[in-house]
Amino acid sequence: MSVADEPDEELFARVFLTRVIEPGDEIGGRWVREFGAREVARRLAEGGRPLAGASGKRWKGLLARAEVARPRADLAVARAAGVRFVGPGDAEWPGQLDDLGDARPLGLWVRGRASLRMWALRSVAVVGARACTEYGAHMAATLAAGLAEQGWVVVSGGAYGVDGAAHRGALGAGGATVAVLACGVDRPYPRGHTQLISRIAEQGLVIGELPPGDHPTPSRFILRNRVIAALTRGTVVVEAAHRSGSLATARAAQRLGRYTMGVPGPATSGLSAGVHELLRGEAALVTDAADVVELVGDIGQLAPDRRGPVLPRDLLAPATGQVLAALPGGRAARPDEIARRAQTAPDDAIARLYELRALGYVERHGDGWKLTRQAMMSVRGGRAPC
Numbered sequence: 001m002s003v004a005d006e007p008d009e010e011l012f013a014r015v016f017l018t019r020v021i022e023p024g025d026e027i028g029g030r031w032v033r034e035f036g037a038r039e040v041a042r043r044l045a046e047g048g049r050p051l052a053g054a055s056g057k058r059w060k061g062l063l064a065r066a067e068v069a070r071p072r073a074d075l076a077v078a079r080a081a082g083v084r085f086v087g088p089g090d091a092e093w094p095g096q097l098d099d100l101g102d103a104r105p106l107g108l109w110v111r112g113r114a115s116l117r118m119w120a121l122r123s124v125a126v127v128g129a130r131a132c133t134e135y136g137a138h139m140a141a142t143l144a145a146g147l148a149e150q151g152w153v154v155v156s157g158g159a160y161g162v163d164g165a166a167h168r169g170a171l172g173a174g175g176a177t178v179a180v181l182a183c184g185v186d187r188p189y190p191r192g193h194t195q196l197i198s199r200i201a202e203q204g205l206v207i208g209e210l211p212p213g214d215h216p217t218p219s220r221f222i223l224r225n226r227v228i229a230a231l232t233r234g235t236v237v238v239e240a241a242h243r244s245g246s247l248a249t250a251r252a253a254q255r256l257g258r259y260t261m262g263v264p265g266p267a268t269s270g271l272s273a274g275v276h277e278l279l280r281g282e283a284a285l286v287t288d289a290a291d292v293v294e295l296v297g298d299i300g301q302l303a304p305d306r307r308g309p310v311l312p313r314d315l316l317a318p319a320t321g322q323v324l325a326a327l328p329g330g331r332a333a334r335p336d337e338i339a340r341r342a343q344t345a346p347d348d349a350i351a352r353l354y355e356l357r358a359l360g361y362v363e364r365h366g367d368g369w370k371l372t373r374q375a376m377m378s379v380r381g382g383r384a385p386c
Contacts, residue, residue, distance in 0.1 A: 012071045013041035014087045014107045015211065019069035020044055020062055021106065023209040024223035027053045029102030037106070045069075077212040081186040082201075083111045094120040097230050099256050105209045105227060111185045112205035113351035115317060119176060119205065119358060123153040124296055125228045125253070127246040128162030128238035129271050136162055136239035136271065139263050141169030143236060146289025148175020151360040152296075155180065155232050157224065158197055158206070160190060162238045162246070167200055176358035180231070181208040182224040183216040203354060225249040233296040234259030236286060240274035247274050254282060259295050261286040316359075319344065323352040324361055332368030 014037050021028035031040045031051050043051060044066040050059040078085065086092045087107035094117045097104055110116055126144050128136055144154040144166040154170040156163040158179035170177035179200045183189045185208045188197035200206055209227065210220070222245055229235055229252035237260075240246045250260045260283040265272030279285055286292050316324065319342075326341035326349075327333060333341075339349035353369050356362045362369050 009038045010089075011085065011087065012075075013037040015071035015074055015085055016041045016045070016066075016069050017106045018109075018209065018211045019071070019074070020065040022223075023105065023220060024103045024226060026102040029104060029106075032106065033102060074211045077186065078109060081111070081212065083109050083185055083212065086110050086116060092117045094231055096120065097227070100226060100230050103226060108207050108209060108227075109185045109211065110205060110207050111201045113348065114176070114205055114355045114358075115320075116178075116205060116207065118316075118355065119153045119178060120231050122151065122358065123155050123178065123232045124292060125155045125232040125235040125249065126162070126166035126238060127156055127225075127228065127235060127249050128275075129240055129244055129246065130159050130161035130163075131271075132161040132165070132239045133265075133269065133271060135265065137165040140165035140238045141172070143238065143263070143286075143289055143292065144169030144177070145173040145175070147292060148173040148177070148358075150289060150293055151358055152289075152293065153178060153204075153358050155228055157181070157221075157228060158188070158193055158200070160192070164193060164196060166238075167196060171199060171203055174354075174357070174364050176354055177204040178231075179204070179206045180224055180228050181206060181216075182210070182220040183208060184210050184212045184214040186212045187215075189216050221245055222248050226252045229253040229258060230256055232258065234261060234292070236261045236263065236292055237275050237278060237283075238263045239265060239269075239271040240278075241270050242274050242277065244274045247278070250278055250283065259284065261292060261295065263287065316356075319348070320352045320355055323349055324356055327362060327369060327371050329371065332365040332370040334368050338369060 017037060044062055047063050050056065085107055092115055124147055126140055128140060140162045147154055148170040153176040154166055155178045156166045158181055167177050167179060177200055179197055181189065185206045188194045197206055225245060225248045229249050235250050235253040235258060237246050237250050253260045260278065262275040262278045262283045262285060264279065264285055265275060284295055323338060323342045326338045335350050336346050339346040342349055353362060360372060363372050
């Protein structure tokens with residue numbers, strides 16, 4: 001494969017590299033930073049001399065992967081599955097991922113209609129034990145539902161236990177949620193969550209670093225956690241034993257300067273031990289969504305009042321702004337009416353309404369959608385919601 005011959009060299013180079021370089025590989029990330037994705041891809045595709053920091057054995061392994069990498073085929077499979085590739089510098093790229101330095105993802109495969117960059121601006125991670133207790137599942141679902149109701153996007157890893165409870169809590173509240181997978185986003189894992197992850201893709205977003213069809217490994221789960229931590233404003237841990245992988249997410253969040261929070265549990269439970277260890281350190285104790293928002297809502301320019309929107313209206317994508325403008329003042333409207341007024345399809349209107357809900361502009365009223373009170377006040381005052 002010759003990367004230089006492709007019509008979009010940067011795109012094809014990064015897609016190619018997702019097949020060759022493992023997520024979180026800081027040496028590979030340094031190569032990309034120093035030489036650029038296209039040059040690194042060319043050196044690997046043409047079997048050039050090893051780049052600095054790679055042993056002969058490791059370089060041979062990378063070359064073997066490069067021989068079977070087919071970026072054009074990967075993109076075709078992705079398109080057929082409704083998946084797009086988002087790389088650094090793209091309009092949808094969340095800038096906070098750049099905080100990972102050389103461990104920054106080469107790019108992300110994204111499944112779902114909403115803008116990842118916009119959703120990440122107002123997001124919180126809720127993670128914890130896979131083999132959680134009934135208490136842990138209840139707390140995760142309640143927290144996620146409360147955050148969704150206050151316009152926050154809930155991010156988790158799509159796994160059994162706390163992750164699944166958090167996703168379901170957000171979905172059940174009619175809110176927005178993002179699943180970050182340690183495998184190709186076209187093949188959900190675990191298989192028992194296929195229906196849940198498909199629902200997340202319809203109402204939210206499913207994202208991952210690995211190309212279509214790729215499988216998870218223990219190390220990929222751990223490295224996936226750094227993306228969850230970097231993408232969000234803060235991480236809440238609900239039940240975690242001393243060796244829980246969710247603690248890796250919390251520690252990554254601490255290294256990145258994000259808020260780290262823990263939900264306390266029974267002192268007699270081994271699944272509380274890891275959380276309590278965090279709480280003895282720099283993590284903040286939280287028991288409900290209001291506690292979480294009190295912390296993460298005070299970050300920089302995104303400091304909101306407890307319920308109001310925080311994003312300037314002119315940051316909305318034109319099509320999303322058109323849907324917002326289609327909502328009538330003072331009453332709720334059904335999605336099909338809003339779609340007609342916005343001159344778009346009902347499915348597209350619904351996806352953008354969920355995005356607007358996450359940003360605090362609209363709220364659900366039964367089967368209809370209505371502008372929030374603050375959005376109405378801003379409109380009457382002649383100012384864009386902010």
